[in-house]
Amino acid sequence: MSILIKNIKKLVQVEDEPKPLVKGKEMAELQSIDDAWLFIIEDKIADFGTMVSLDKAHLQSNDEKPEVIDATGRMVFPSFVDSHTHLVYPASREIEYVDKIKGLSYEEIARRGGGILNTARRMKEISEEELYRSAMQRLKEIMAYGTGAVEIKSGYGLSTESELKMLRVIKQLKQNSPLTIKANFLGAHAVPSEYKGRQTEYVDLVVNEMLPRVAEEGLADFVDVFCDKGFFTVMDTERILEAGQKYGLRGKIHANELACSGGIQTGVKYNALSVDHLEYTGDEEIGALLNSETMPTILPGAAFFLGMVYAPARKMIDAGLPVAMASDFNPGSAPSGNMQFVLSMSSIAYRLLPEEGVNATTINTAYAMGLSKELGSIARGKKANVFITKAIPTLEFMPYAFGSNKVETVILNGLVTDPEKF
Ligand code: NIG
Ligand code: FE
Numbered sequence: 001m002s003i004l005i006k007n008i009k010k011l012v013q014v015e016d017e018p019k020p021l022v023k024g025k026e027m028a029e030l031q032s033i034d035d036a037w038l039f040i041i042e043d044k045i046a047d048f049g050t051m052v053s054l055d056k057a058h059l060q061s062n063d064e065k066p067e068v069i070d071a072t073g074r075m076v077f078p079s080f081v082d083s084h085t086h087l088v089y090p091a092s093r094e095i096e097y098v099d100k101i102k103g104l105s106y107e108e109i110a111r112r113g114g115g116i117l118n119t120a121r122r123m124k125e126i127s128e129e130e131l132y133r134s135a136m137q138r139l140k141e142i143m144a145y146g147t148g149a150v151e152i153k154s155g156y157g158l159s160t161e162s163e164l165k166m167l168r169v170i171k172q173l174k175q176n177s178p179l180t181i182k183a184n185f186l187g188a189h190a191v192p193s194e195y196k197g198r199q200t201e202y203v204d205l206v207v208n209e210m211l212p213r214v215a216e217e218g219l220a221d222f223v224d225v226f227c228d229k230g231f232f233t234v235m236d237t238e239r240i241l242e243a244g245q246k247y248g249l250r251g252k253i254h255a256n257e258l259a260c261s262g263g264i265q266t267g268v269k270y271n272a273l274s275v276d277h278l279e280y281t282g283d284e285e286i287g288a289l290l291n292s293e294t295m296p297t298i299l300p301g302a303a304f305f306l307g308m309v310y311a312p313a314r315k316m317i318d319a320g321l322p323v324a325m326a327s328d329f330n331p332g333s334a335p336s337g338n339m340q341f342v343l344s345m346s347s348i349a350y351r352l353l354p355e356e357g358v359n360a361t362t363i364n365t366a367y368a369m370g371l372s373k374e375l376g377s378i379a380r381g382k383k384a385n386v387f388i389t390k391a392i393p394t395l396e397f398m399p400y401a402f403g404s405n406k407v408e409t410v411i412l413n414g415l416v417t418d419p420e421k422f
Helices: 024-028 094-101 106-111 116-125 128-144 160-176 199-216 234-246 263-269 283-289 300-306 313-318 339-348 354-361 363-367
Strands: 002-012 032-041 044-050 067-070 074-078 080-082 147-153 180-188 222-227 250-255 274-277 295-298 386-391 407-412
Touching: 024 313, 024 354, 080 339, 080 354, 080 363, 094 106, 116 160, 128 147, 128 160, 128 407, 160 180, 160 199, 180 199, 180 234, 199 234, 222 234, 222 263, 234 250, 234 263, 250 263, 263 274, 263 283, 283 313, 295 363, 300 339, 339 354, 354 363
Parallel strands: 002 067, 002 074, 080 147, 147 180, 180 222, 222 250, 250 274, 274 295
Antiparallel strands: 002 032, 032 044, 074 386, 386 407
16 A cells, blocks of 8 residues: 655655754754655655655555545645543543632642542443543544544553553553554552542552553553642652663653642653653753753643643753643543644744744654654654645644644555544
8 A cells, every 4th residue: 555645735844864852943943845745655654755856756665556645735744743641531520620710729629539539430430341432532533633643641540450441441542543552551640539648558559569460461651650749749759660660661750730849850860751741840950851861741731721830841942952742631631632732832822933833742742652763753664644734824824723623634554544434
């Protein structure tokens, strides 16, 4: 199977020599080709160039004839990579959201047994089949918005059985969805009500019982901790990251969403692949991240939905750091997995240039999932996960026209994919 997309108005984010991530000033660089073609063989990007070079190009594949798509007036982007979601959940929480409108904070709602604990209660009741069905529906939705890879966390189970149930659902999604999926074990998302006042004992359970079971069944690619005020401490986090290392699970942690929690420094100390949220990031945190291998990841949807301060993305980039941006799709703080909206927010709320926003939502999030060799840009040999836009005037239109779906055709694993048909 091969596909030739021709007459592409702009082929965005092409790389001749793929980089693992982009940081600092490089974030404003985005190589693109006007009036381009893209050739896909099987599930890989085979070649690309300008239309004037098409006649001379040797489009060799085993097929007699590739499927030809004429993209006149349309652009082609690498699919978005969403490196932080909690999209396996039993039910939405719009009633709590009304409490929020009335003035309760995220922490107050959590203290009253709402929030994550509310979802954890319902997780116990729901069947694995129903959990799978509703999550698959969400995957279809994000596919239609241009996402090609997604990380999904557990963390609404908070008991060994329920955590395993969530992770088994994620495993099934990995097997049956055309999206590239990574699983992240977030046993330490909140202290369950049965362990109220006994947080250390709950961390014991995570470390001594849950993690070994998760590792034994090969259910997780990463380990996560909600390291923040009112949730897990630096010491809890260190214990869990150390235990994760024994099982070969790298950390990707929630840090500094509610306060200067020390989470960023802890993540760096344990060589976490990413630290996420980062609303409370000062000079010390930026200093710790510089010269680390940890990707600072900002979640605009959560900050927007909860009415929080925005992480200092501009300052971080100007200091030379890379920045990634993901959706945080979850029922409590970000009930949307639309990465086009995240791209718009990168400009509207964080003052990133369109080029920086595209890098933040593709190559840098691919790095934050350990996938930047395979995804996150248009490069020869990378996986053919791309989308063709509707007819749009400019690249800048993508972040600017917030709220509408600008994606027309989704290509995943080298196949034109109708999100509704999975
Ligand atoms: O990333 N901050 C912690 N966890 C989630 C929220 C989960 C929830 O409220 O259900 C987040 O925002
Ligand atoms: Fe999260």
